[in-house]
Amino acid sequence: MTVLTLDPESKTPIYLQIVQEMKTLVMTGKLHPHEQIPSVRKTAKSLAVNPNTVQKAYAALEREGILYSVTGKGDFVADNAARIKEMRKQEIREMFQRVTREARDSGLWIDEIFSIVDEAYSGR
Template identity: 40%
Template sequence: MITIDYQNRMPIYEQIVERFQTLIVNGALEPDTQLPSVRNLAVDLAINPNTIQKAYAVLEQQGFIYPVKGRGNFVSGDSEVKNRKIQAFYRTLKNVVIQGKELGVTRDEFLEKSKEMFEEGQYDRN
């Protein structure tokens, strides 16, 4: 379900947040699905439970999950969460376009490269 890239400069808790966000937004984790316990996920990933707790706290603050005392954390049914994530993507895309223009990338080059990456499924975080 969740994998950690130890070569990635992104902090581990942020990687966990990002992976769960993707699973939730894509519908792989449906509303009211229970997440793994902090302890179990920490053991599975061989990382400190505090790291998992921090990731879950961020996900809760962002509205992706909700806690139930004594039972664990569950996926939120808030449909607005996906819309906020999509809007954040568009803001990032806008910044990429601006940066490309500053570097002299033409519209046609940008669109062609985007199309290639989209069709090939190149979503690597390199």
């Protein structure tokens, strides 16, 4: 499986970093439906992170229907890419709403915002 990468200095909690990376791996097809993912302990070891943290991430992913777990066998990627993509899109919509509103309230015109987004999308 593709390797996850964490930023220990980031302010977003580690378990959320894991959740987000897993989501994009699934959405972008780098993880396939019904594929088995590494165990909590394996992931924890490979990320040099507390197993509880990984456990928390997996639980969240399961709650959202992105993983399903088979007792005694392990965790697997669920088969509902469409729903997931829609969910993710909703999340992103909300993020954009927050930040766009802030920008507008600070007096930026929509053209300025478009240009910033454009630059961010192509750049880097």
